[in-house]
Amino acid sequence: MNRYGLITILCLLISSSGFGQLTYDQRIQVKVNQVQGLSTDLLKFESFGIKNDGSKGLENTLNWLESRYSDMNNMDIFKDSFIHPLSSNINVNLIVEKKGTDGSAPWIIITSHYDTRSGPGVNDNGTGVAASLKMAELLADVSTRNPVRFIHFAGEEEGYFGSKHYVDNVLGINASVLLVINLDQLGGTKGGSDNDKIVCERDESLPDFNNLKSWSYTDTLSQAIELYTSLQTTTGKAFNSDYMPFQDKGYVITGLWQFNGLQYPFYHTSGDSLIHVDTNATIEVTKGALAAVLHFSRATGFVNARGISKGSATVYPNPASRSIYIDLPPSKEYNVLIYNFLGEIVKTDTLQRNSNKLDIDLGQGMYLIKAIDKENSAIFSGKFVVRD
Ligand SMILES: [Zn+2]
Structure with a gap:
């Protein structure tokens, strides 16, 4: 050979x-x-x-x-x-x-x-x-x-x-x-x-x-x-x-x-x-x-047992157009913040228990999303891109 x-x-x-x-x-x-x-x-x-x-x-x-x-x-x-x-x-x-x-x-x-x-x-x-x-x-x-x-x-x-x-x-x-x-x-x-x-x-x-x-x-x-x-x-x-x-x-x-x-x-x-x-x-x-x-x-x-924890969340589809899904522990409610590339908040929303879909109406560009659970025990962040 x-x-x-x-x-x-x-x-x-x-x-x-x-x-x-x-x-x-x-x-x-x-x-x-x-x-x-x-x-x-x-x-x-x-x-x-x-x-x-x-x-x-x-x-x-x-x-x-x-x-x-x-x-x-x-x-x-x-x-x-x-x-x-x-x-x-x-x-x-x-x-x-x-x-x-x-x-x-x-x-x-x-x-x-x-x-x-x-x-x-x-x-x-x-x-x-x-x-x-x-x-x-x-x-x-x-x-x-x-x-x-x-x-x-x-x-x-x-x-x-x-x-x-x-x-x-x-x-x-x-x-x-x-x-x-x-x-x-x-x-x-x-x-x-x-x-x-x-x-x-x-x-x-x-x-x-x-x-x-x-x-x-x-x-x-x-x-x-x-x-x-x-x-x-x-x-x-x-x-x-x-x-x-x-x-x-x-x-x-x-x-x-x-x-x-x-x-x-x-x-x-x-x-x-x-x-x-x-x-x-x-x-x-x-x-x-x-x-x-x-x-x-x-x-x-991931949620840690102690204090506020930080984790990353997957956002899909990516690139996105009219709506996105974000993977989070499903049992909680979340406050959601979306930032543009300048760090300005461009959208706020909430996610109910067992729901992970957000409708968005954003221009083309790159965004950062943060989801904070209502007990303030965990922050999850992820990035996504919007393309028309
Ligand atoms: Zn056995």
Whole structure:
């Protein structure tokens, strides 16, 4: 092979990796650093005891999850009931949705089962559940282009019954889904030696037409984790959890799994409790998952927890003519100011909740727009050009 042939192949390899190299975004780091204190949710999860099919623990956990999500902004909650094929008991999947700013953008689905086997299941899978709750809490006031759906499945331990039911009966085969991210066993074993590592899982199963996309997203997931957290990543094969029914139908999947799971001596035992889990490791994994979701969902408006924050907002179309759209966290009302290139205010307006369209009547030129939420907690600015 000659040198040019090699270069061509290298270029093809680089371009087939899809997203290419991630660039560091300080706003993502600020948001990600707000992931703290998973122990409260993990202890609560533990307090419900065993959560197998037909147990009071399963029912109590479902009710608790529902109330946790109903306390968050911008989350729509649905239940998907199914008949457990082994017992004929009614089991319930909990589905929580955060809308995106682009109504036609595909979903990002984050899955984590809440049933357990033989014990309270703090690692398997209280960690995936607590990570989802924290991510939802922190995403609630971030404006994302893509909608994000969190699903907590029941019936995973006996054969992915909840996720199978959901994929077969709710999702169907051609739903608009960008990516499924499965979180199952994210906690390092307390005192374990591999707690600074996490496995990013990619699709290596048939059908394989969806595998390359899975590898590309998994590669980006791994980059996000290494860029925004202290963890190192390794790549592994996706298997044995709720992403498999999605992959069977051709959806693009990825997942996170703490390698210690293999050596974790409390796996599927009554000892899978908080004292045996390295919660700092779980926090780091949650940070990495959140960073990846902020990237994949094309987050634009960020609000910090403290004081007034500054963020940039995307304005489109750009160039514009008669009206513009501005990406902002949707739950608030805003005062809007538009400045010309001399810094003079040429228009003021307001944006109601969940509305992002402004009619403009401006001459050709470049403009700066500032949107300040009515609680004065955040300012977003963006630039746009008007052309007739
Ligand atoms: Zn599990």
